[in-house]
Amino acid sequence: MTSKDGDRIQLASISVTFENNGDCVDTEPQSITLRTENNGIANFVVMETSRWSASDIDSLVAMIRRFEAIADKFIGYSIQEETLEPKTKKKKG
Numbered sequence: 001m002t003s004k005d006g007d008r009i010q011l012a013s014i015s016v017t018f019e020n021n022g023d024c025v026d027t028e029p030q031s032i033t034l035r036t037e038n039n040g041i042a043n044f045v046v047m048e049t050s051r052w053s054a055s056d057i058d059s060l061v062a063m064i065r066r067f068e069a070i071a072d073k074f075i076g077y078s079i080q081e082e083t084l085e086p087k088t089k090k091k092k093g
Helices: 057-077
Strands: 014-019 029-036 043-051
Touching: 014 057, 029 057, 043 057
Parallel strands: none
Antiparallel strands: 014 029, 029 043
16 A cells, blocks of 8 residues: 555554453453564564463464464464474483
């Protein structure tokens, strides 16, 4: 997008808030916000919540992937695959 003065205008960050109806321990509605920030070199993801529950890891990964799709569409941001992989300890011997 370009302004009437010819300056390039672009979306610099994206913020998405997900909500659920609570869980069996806390029935109050819960929300989590995922947003991108830029440190001057690259974008990274920030998560903010006071409480967020999920019944399984797959639902968390699906939420993150949904955020990634939105961020990619609007600002060209994608999450590096290795950031979602669990670290495993190397066996000695």
